[in-house]
Every structure is written in C-alpha cells, then in structure tokens.
Amino acid sequence: MQDLMTKLIDVVLEEIVDGLSHRQKQLPSKLFYDEKGSALFDKICRLEEYYPTRTELMLMKDNITDIINSLGENIHFVEFGSGSSLKTRLLLSNMEKISTYVPIDISEEHLFKTVESLNQRYPDLKIVPVAADYTKPFSLPDEIRDEKNIIAYFPGSTIGNFTKVQAQKFIEGVASVTGKEGGFLLGADMQKDTGVLEAAYNDSKGITAEFNLNILEHLNREFNFNFNRSKFRHKAVYNKIEGRIEMYLISLEEQEVFSGDFKFSFGEDEKILTEYSHKYTPGLVADLVSDHFVIQKYWTDSNNYFALFFLKPI
Secondary structure, rough: OOHHHHHOOOOOHHHHHHHHOOOOOEOHHHHHHHHHHHHHHHHHOOOOHHHHHHHHHHHHHHHHHHHHHOOOOOOOEEEEEEOHHHHHHHOOOOOOOOEEEEEOOHHHHHHHHHHHHHHOOOOOOOOOEEEOOOOOOOOOOOOOOOOOOOEEEEEEOOOOOOHHHHHHHHHHHHHHHHHOOEEEEEEEEEEOOHHHHHHHOOOOOOHHHHHHHHHHHHHHHHHHHOOOOEEEEEEEEEEEOOOOOEEEEEEEOEEEEEEOOEEEOOOOOOOOEEEEEEEEEEHHHHHHOHHHHHEEEEEEOOOOEEEEEEEEEO
C-alpha cells in the first residue's frame, strides 16, 4: 500500500513540475482538495455569492421525483469527487431502489470521515468508498464491477474545471464505468452575467482566496516545496472569449521556490493558473458528451444559472 501511495505522489509531482515549467505556470486543481481544502470548499458552498451549490440543491429539490424516476431501479450509484456528499444525501434520502453507493474522492481522510457520517444516517445502505484520483484510471470495487445498472454522478460545476480535451477524456472514462446499460447524471454551470460569475469566485469574506492559497500549503507539506503564501494573492476573472472563469495566484514580488533539485523563478505579478471553470449551454454539453452519451433529459432553475443533465450511453 505504501509503495502505491509513493508511486501516486511521484506521478502528481511530475504533473506539478511540468505545470510550473510552462510559460504560463499552472497547477492541477485537484491539489485544492486536501483535508483543509475540502473543508474550505464546504464553506465556499455556503457563501451568499457562490450561487452554484445553492441553485443546484434548489433545482434538485424541485425536481427530485422526476430525477429519481429517470435513474431506474436497483442502481449502483458511483459519485466522482464526492467530497462531503452533501447533494448526494438528497438523492440517497429519496432513492428506494439503490443497491450500492460508491463515493470516489482524492482526499482519503475527508472521504472516510464522510462515509462514517453516511453510515450512521443510512445504516441499511451498502457504501463502498474508493480513495482515488478519478482523473486517472482506477478500479471499481468488486461489489459492482460486473453490474450493468451503474449510474455515474458528477455534481457541481467540476466538469468545467477541465479543458475540452480533458473533459472528453474524462467522459470517455465515465462511459467505461457505466457501460451501455447505465447512465450519467452530470451537473454543469450555465453561461450568465459576468458580474455574477466574478463575485462568486472573489467572495467578500475571502474564503475562496484562502482556498486558492491553501494549494501552496499542500505543496509544501506533501511535496517539500517552500512556498511563502504571504507572497502571493488570489484573483479570479471571467474570460468571455473562452467562456470560463480563470483563477490565479499572483506573485507579489520576484522570488524563487524550491523542491529538492527543482527550482522555479517568479517575476513580480507573474501568475500561476490554478483553475478553469468553463460555463455551458445545453448545446455545448450535448457537443461535449456526443462521442459517448446523449442528453435524455435535463433540469434547470428559473434563472438558468445551473443545469443537471441525465445522459444515456450511445
């Protein structure tokens, strides 16, 4: 097990070094979600400015019966990036015909704390957690590996964190999990006014800034970097041409950062890209998934801020 964890750390370190070696330095957004980052994201989801979680929960509550009926019977429910499973609890509380819940998350500590809470709330439900980076190949639990009625769930706006090529590769992986007889429940943030978008990622309490800066603490702790977080600031902007929020850490001065034999130089005002958050329309979602899925049905709120899509394999 230790050898596997060491190998995973080495693979992620390669991603980090590669990203920081680009002209536009960047870091993989999955590094946000250590235990502290996951807790900070839970706080973000409760912010007044951060509409996605609140809006998604509202549209789910308004359409819960239709959503549950669309999923089918005796399903095996596999959630990619489960976090605290907050939205999933609404589904689990209304699913009478679920056989297994498989939460997948990169933060092992946060995952098992959540599963402990879920076991108390749903004592009769079989919950099989998987600690894994779901953007990489991973093995399904033996309990559902040969099952046919597998429903994948990817809530929130996380699909927007990928470039189009990355998203299509991820969707290909989801299709390999669901097979031809399953389904895919996908959340996506819709295109909207720039002011609404930028306020959501630059909240007045500074929690998103803390979340963004925490990635540097994660690098220091797990990968032996020596970032000084006080020498960086957070900024998020909406790129209208690309239709996405871009989140950055901006160096406040010229500086050098080390990890072992690796050295990275930063100029004053130089930016590290930490996250994309692409915004969609139903047509863009249909195009994105078209190699493997078709939209069977989708639900949205009265402002068309957010949508939940149920996709069936082709």
